[in-house]
Amino acid sequence: MATLDIKFLPDPILRRKARPVSRVDARIQRLLDDMLETMYASNGVGLAAPQVGISQRLIVLDIGDGPIRVVNPRLTFLGDEEELATEGCLSVPGVVGDVWRSLRILVRGLDENGRSLKLQAEGFLARAFQHEVDHLDGVLFVDKASDVRPITTEEAPEEDLEEGAPLDQTARSA
Numbered sequence: 001m002a003t004l005d006i007k008f009l010p011d012p013i014l015r016r017k018a019r020p021v022s023r024v025d026a027r028i029q030r031l032l033d034d035m036l037e038t039m040y041a042s043n044g045v046g047l048a049a050p051q052v053g054i055s056q057r058l059i060v061l062d063i064g065d066g067p068i069r070v071v072n073p074r075l076t077f078l079g080d081e082e083e084l085a086t087e088g089c090l091s092v093p094g095v096v097g098d099v100w101r102s103l104r105i106l107v108r109g110l111d112e113n114g115r116s117l118k119l120q121a122e123g124f125l126a127r128a129f130q131h132e133v134d135h136l137d138g139v140l141f142v143d144k145a146s147d148v149r150p151i152t153t154e155e156a157p158e159e160d161l162e163e164g165a166p167l168d169q170t171a172r173s174a
């Protein structure tokens with residue numbers, strides 16, 4: 001496995017709509033593993049392929065319950081009930097902001113073996129999925145956030161995660 005370079009705003013790749021993956025092969029599997037390694041090395045909870053310079057529809061997440069890899073993820077259900085919480089992003093270092101996200105979602109896509117996958121998520125994991133899928137469409141949390149502000153000590157990552165707050169922030173960023 002290898003650690004990849006993270007792209008930062010205003011890198012144009014972060015604004016591009018990523019292409020679907022046509023075949024889940026060894027290259028894609030290796031890329032998913034490298035994305036996970038990169039995410040862990042940055043203390044993130046999620047990462048999308050455009051964030052490492054690859055415009056393909058691939059995301060990885062781990063909010064502490066083990067790694068999740070999804071190829072061509074689609075949010076096929078977004079619950080009406082929404083929650084406002086603080087997010088950050090590995091590609092937009094140094095700031096956080098409050099974003100409304102659906103509390104419950106359904107994700108469909110393919111797993112790392114190319115098999116179809118269906119996942120229900122709620123709360124912080126649902127938020128992380130919405131943040132990562134946005135990346136695949138060139139959308140960043142700062143586009144949706146109110147009150148984008150510099151990270152303060154109180155918002156230091158680890159604690160926030162316990163409260164179900166931020167995301168892909170410095171220590172907990174996606």
Ligand code: NI
Nearest residue numbers: 089090168174
């Ligand atoms: Ni992000």
